[in-house]
Amino acid sequence: MDFFFKPRGIVLVGATPKPKGGLAILWNLKKGFDGAIHLVNPNYREVDGIACHATVAEVPDPVDMAIVFVKNTLVPEIVEKCAERGIRGVIIESAGFAETGPEGRALQERLKKIAADTGIRLWGPNCMGLVDAKRKYVFSFVSPVIWEEGLIDGDVSLVVQSGMLAGGFLMDIMTHGTMGVAKVCSIGNKVDVNECDLLEYLIKDPDTGAVGLYLESIPQGRRFLDLCRSSKKPIVVLKGGKSARGAAAALSHTASMAGDGAVVTGVLAQAGVVEAQDFKQMMDICRSLAMFPRLSPDLQGRTAVLTYSGGAGILSADFLDSLGLSVADLSPETVERLAGVYPDWMPPANPVDLWPAVEKNGQLKVYGTALSAVMDDPNVDAVLVHLFVGGQAMALEMQDLLRSAKKAGKPIFVWLIGARKPARDAQVCLQDMGIPVFRELFRAVECMQAVFRRARLASRAVLPAGNGERAFDTIRTGEVLSGKSGALDEHESKKILAAAGIPTVHEEKVTDLPQALAVAEKMGYPLVAKGLAAGIVHKTEADLIRLNLTDERELSRAYEELVQKVGPRGSVLLQKQLPAGLEIIAGALSDPQFGPCVMVGLGGIYAEVLNDRRFAAAPVSEEAALAMIGDLKNQKLLAGFRNAPPVDRRALAQVIARLSELVWTNGSIGQVDLNPLMLVNGSPVCVDASVVLAENG
């Protein structure tokens, strides 16, 4: 893809001396592009002092890439000519394709076919193209006035699906003047080049330190996940359409299947991706992650807060607490060093309120002492520094202090308020040192959280995806599956799970009452009896479950009732009654974007109220499954709530890993529900299950 990013020569098709996009693109090229610039427009001999050719065929070497900005109907032929001329890539910035009516869709289909037939790579259409801040390459029709003002070279690259948004957002970033970018790619309708192609390139791009993507759909879900997992660089995704109404809007906007929000959240985390919520916040998270890309996953986020304002210190503590980080307990050494600059009446504590000390000993001495003390403190993982810049620029000595502190290796975050110009200058200066600066306190703490979260997620994302050795007998599950289709009954479903090595409750299918009584004798009371009938999945609703049968009399009555309900072709299932307690649910589904996925969550009465579930793409290792369990919100329930034994996490993880292996290796399985898994001494046993096979399974 270097022909897009580092072409030796570019041909601009649609160059014009009129004040339109074609002229803006030309000006942008002349201003920043250091390769050959060729123009094509049959109506002119030259534009803005550069010779203009009538056709692409006439354009001399070197020419690796074309930028096309002409009427939509003319585009397919021009692209064909580009392919004939040996041009390797085209950025089509014209609109009027699949985002419009049937004619536009037909035009886009033609482009797709040309790409497939000739191998030429097509970027767009309906996009704002590409900006490379380091090289000053602006392959886009954004006005040159805009990017002159504030395009700052940084190491965050962005990929933005929505066309207008990319333009507006880019302009916002550029003119804000405090956020550096590396490359910004507006990918438009994605007729050929898509987010995966670009992500693959950016992961290898030496100028890119972190990648942020705004996406409405992830159609090549598996490829996307594998790229994210393989990336050493932090990746941040802002996924539009996670609510029901947002998903509906996504469908009408780019005909994107937004997918189930909870599945997206689970698999992105599994792949080491940090999710963002809003545009500028994504940018803020990206630049923070780019500055601290490789923290140890074991860090807890114990934070020292250095402040000039007790009030801001208090709110910082509130925010750290609410986002799962913590206010560090300073070591005795740190307290002692702080006491050396504090007034006598004030005991040092964290948040470290420096103002009284500053009044006594001056800003430099106090900030210097405090910064070096917390940097040396083994109880401190990160430092949040509050700065105030008044009418004058930040003192050079203060900059030096922060530069040295940054070298100590712990992440430093700065919350800065003050006068407009000096504050902006201070922000740019500190960010050049690799210290992220925020103008809102909560945003600073949010980004701290993202940095520690990314470290944890990244350490998981590199885990082997599967179990290594076969955890169960594939042949046997294959045998059990063969010849079946549709929704299987509970008993059949559990046979498959058992073959996959998942613990299931002891049960037997019986067909008459004497057999039922004999089986019961062997199993021992109390028992559960369930009616099985073809096509009935929801047994509770159909009143086909009898719990807690304690003797022959109760069993007999239950049996007769169930037989009545299921009819002559049904049967009755007898199971050991397991003691009540915390219930777990697990399951698998085939996601339209990510393929086979597994789920684990809290079941029983908690399932509907807490809605506490975690998804991941299959296959998952036991380690990955442990991480899923650890990500459930209500850890208190798993830890042995109300004198219950704690959940055997390893055993539960094994169930999830095996379930994932089952669906991963058997494409015919469409959906699996283990609802519930009861806990026997903390260890999960499946007492009800449903497996749905694809109709051709």
Add this chain to the structure above:
Amino acid sequence: MDFFFKPRGIVLVGATPKPKGGLAILWNLKKGFDGAIHLVNPNYREVDGIACHATVAEVPDPVDMAIVFVKNTLVPEIVEKCAERGIRGVIIESAGFAETGPEGRALQERLKKIAADTGIRLWGPNCMGLVDAKRKYVFSFVSPVIWEEGLIDGDVSLVVQSGMLAGGFLMDIMTHGTMGVAKVCSIGNKVDVNECDLLEYLIKDPDTGAVGLYLESIPQGRRFLDLCRSSKKPIVVLKGGKSARGAAAALSHTASMAGDGAVVTGVLAQAGVVEAQDFKQMMDICRSLAMFPRLSPDLQGRTAVLTYSGGAGILSADFLDSLGLSVADLSPETVERLAGVYPDWMPPANPVDLWPAVEKNGQLKVYGTALSAVMDDPNVDAVLVHLFVGGQAMALEMQDLLRSAKKAGKPIFVWLIGARKPARDAQVCLQDMGIPVFRELFRAVECMQAVFRRARLASRAVLPAGNGERAFDTIRTGEVLSGKSGALDEHESKKILAAAGIPTVHEEKVTDLPQALAVAEKMGYPLVAKGLAAGIVHKTEADLIRLNLTDERELSRAYEELVQKVGPRGSVLLQKQLPAGLEIIAGALSDPQFGPCVMVGLGGIYAEVLNDRRFAAAPVSEEAALAMIGDLKNQKLLAGFRNAPPVDRRALAQVIARLSELVWTNGSIGQVDLNPLMLVNGSPVCVDASVVLAENG
């Protein structure tokens, strides 16, 4: 307090020609204050062209107010002189008082005594004073350079407890240049003038449309609540120290009792106050509320989103959904009007993606049509408009469109991105029209939520605080209470609740087995037996509860066991066993800031996991109690979960209202726990309770 805000003359004590705070105050006065300016400093004859007096006594009329900025030890004597001279108020901006060591505390105590003795009002010390943007009064030592740059007259007034924070934050707001303020009050150590005094003034201040307060503690809690309840103007509070660690920091910072975060949240909502989370966000919420102060409480927040970017529309839908607002279902008329400007291939929907229509019919026609259509639509409560301002200023015609739309009366919010200067200009222009503008999309939706929330809260806050007529027999509860103290046992506790009109389970205390069996015969099985012993509150932990006793044999065994445990001075309580189901908890406590408060929440297994409780200050009316119940997060459980009958909200509200009346009228009650209230056909019955009386009760 007009002598602080509109003094006819001011004396500045501590005027100096040296480049220090005293000079900055003088410059600020000369630049904006239109009354008489007098100076006091015995070391100079004149400063900056104004005569300087040796003492306050010499200062001629008019002089209503003094600003003091001298060494801390000199302050008490100067304040005494001010009182003698007939000056009514002093803003003490010097530091070195209670925020420092014992000497400072002693100085502050002297100030307190002078205020009490002479009636002079003291503002500060250790504060940044007062800024009035409309009058250009800057009674503060902030540098004049700062406020020249961007002090914009607006209608949001701020009260900020923390001194440094007020200064920094004020500077930030001022130099940002897009946020107007009315008055900013930095109240520092609050030796005399406190947040309640200022709130009282600002509620009546014609230049103030909304008030934002950053507070670490609310020591005059009841007065504060009453002021908020009486205010027609929106009030926003950012409360520092709501987390445990934040509260600890608040304690060391200003020796403030931050109070229980959940209690603070409940009582503030009860008083109609919207809570903010961060500084700038508080400002954003304040200016939004000031623009839409009197919406109908019945509006649901059904929002039309007008956007130029499908992507931003999708995210808007996600945000509306996550914040409890909704994407409006457009009426057929609106869809038809939109279709008139849309291209044929695109069906209008909400979010309303205008870009394809703009390409066809131009921005003005399309935005004009869309704005008037949604303004006329009865299904639309509010409009979120996405705007993009490129290199040029926003067109005048576009401003006119928005101005007319605003007149239609529905709240309009604008999310704006674009080039720095034109975007800033557009923001100022739109805000002048009363349309709030945001640079981050989530913040825009957050502020929309705050506007609708405020309308709902305000409608509740004006409800009568008590029940009007006595809901129960005060004399009887008084009789039951008389002569008791400390923690009462369950039976005694329930007698009090019953006297207050709260339904309690039928129960009898028995002292020997034959009596127990006789009582049981009368009550009917199944029964509960509980052991009562002095000093044992946690009966479960002491194994003093026997549930589900179904016959004489079980009762006899339980009785013997319990008697064994409680000893000869204990007794046994028999109760009807109520059917298991959803459990509710309620209670009352004496909050250090707000006095008697009540609580309602989910009990039983849910209590610990969901932590879903709502507090309010007593007394609460039944209507207010209904609102508390409606504010619980897990409404699904109350609505009749899993075939249970729905909670009888009116009956539960009655319990809370009566409980609140009980603690409000009986000061001797320190704490009450109703845990749980079981539901009998949805109606709450208290089955266990504990009342703790103050030791002198």
